[in-house]
Amino acid sequence: MSAPSLIASSGDSLREAFGKALTAAAETRKRVVALDADIAGGTGLHHFRKAHPDRFFQFGIAEQNMMAVAGGMAATGLVPVVTTFAVFCLRAIEQARLSIAYAKRNVKIVASHPGLDVGPDGGSAQALEDLAAFRAIPGMTVISPADSTEMALATHAVLDFAGPVYMRTGRSPARAVYGDGHVFTIGKGHILRDGGDVTLIACGVEVARAREAADLLAREGIDARVVNMATIKPIDADLVAKCARETGAIVTAEDHNVHGGLGGAVAEALAATHPCPVEFVGVRDVFGESGEPDELAEKYGLTAPHIAAAAHRAIQRKRHG
């Protein structure tokens, strides 16, 4: 019998992009260490393990300990990158709160397998609450890059940023959004496409879908602006207000519960600056289920046509007050 053929991580996934970028960045950043809970093959960390075995630490299937250990390592001047699935980051969130955020430790929590993008593993594995939960922790920066290019840039950026970060990667092959020349800055949204009728603000896998939605809307004569809001916290409130002033209608899109994530952050920023009609695309306060990511996105309302339909609703509300 030959060895079973394992489902390898996809070369186009954000987790692979993260793993490769981290490995490269660690060449010159000697204080970077990586912590794993027996899923390095799934988080992209296997690249780091191979290249930097002396700085790779295995903690077994014990995420709570791993998270607090990372806080302790940071206390000695190291820059720990602690990785596991997003749902297990939720398991260890109280350790992230006390031993990392409250103690203001320079730890990077990198969460693979977020949202419905997890696919066949089903509802138990699909973290749809992580952005909201980590966003509520004081001092925690929350990031969800859009594609492999941005993932690599963001990986370097968070390593050079002083302070605790929660960053999503992704399990499934990700559509390319950026070519060469993209500049990623923590805390800054990026206008991917300009437009005056409505703004589609998205993060993670929803950025590519929002851009596709803008194409659908263009065929109907609607001029949609698309913003990649890769940093959910601190939200780029200036850009959100500017989009509200200039387009008067906003749609948020995220592979996450509609409560408390990107949509919540955008709505909070708008309420404090320039209120306007907002429609929220995301999972509507239910758990997911098994299925392929694209099937699930269709069933739970995350695809481009859903974003386009939300844009229509937002524009309608703008026109009819």
Next chain:
Amino acid sequence: MTLAAIIDAAPTPAVAAATAIAARTRQLAIAGIYRAGSGHPGGAMSCADILAALYACELNIPGGNADDPRRDRFVLSKGHAAPALYAVWAAMGYVADDVPLALRKMNTTSQGHPHVLDLPLSETSTGSLGQGFSAALGMAMGLRLQAIPARVYTLLGDGECQEGEVWEAAMSAAHHKVANLCALVDYNKLQSDDRNANIMGLEPFAAKWRAFGWHAVELDGHDIPSLLAALAEAAAHAAGPTVLICHTIKGKGVSWMEDQPLWHGSVKMKPEETRDALVQLGAGDADIAAWMA
């Protein structure tokens, strides 16, 4: 009395120093809890000798300077014993008496549970049981990776050892053979609501630690020479981590507090109770008057 017995009975300078630090630690902890109007006296009294032995004789923290990367680290994983931690620092002269005496007061650094951003000697922020142990493990591993020959000590409560994270950390420290880590357990047999044995039994406790790969030593946690000997044994054990299971009495030093579950919790101490406790703990009249003013 024979000459040998006299020599045996005479404390070494180290024992004498730790004994004096322990007495002052208990006094300041009780005074702080009284002034705060809340706090956990039972577990502060039970660990005072352990803290005194560590700070007076074992930890190498030159000048009490928490910025020195080569210093030994102590993490109070049972963060609710903060009154005793602040008190032992004051007894050592690392902080002013104001620190233990301002316990739990707004706009001070004396948080109800140790917070490293307020008091750097805390080393990490604790108060959620289990986490200080993991953080101490992380420090020990971080120091080892950077070839800094410092040691890390952490004190756990016995009830704390009901947390799953404690055993995650225990498994992990043994797996990684983290010999520069020493855990101590303040085994006073009581926890918030009742005796450990009635809430969630820990026995066979030492056997559990040994099964998890630790070198485990059981001792009387109020006997300074035993504590110093056990700490020396831990430092000499190079194969992996050591745990010192310190058998203690909750409320030790205050007769009516000893072994009473009532005195675990966050309590408001009455003036007459406080005065009697401070007298039992050997506080001077001037200190009692000043602290209770």
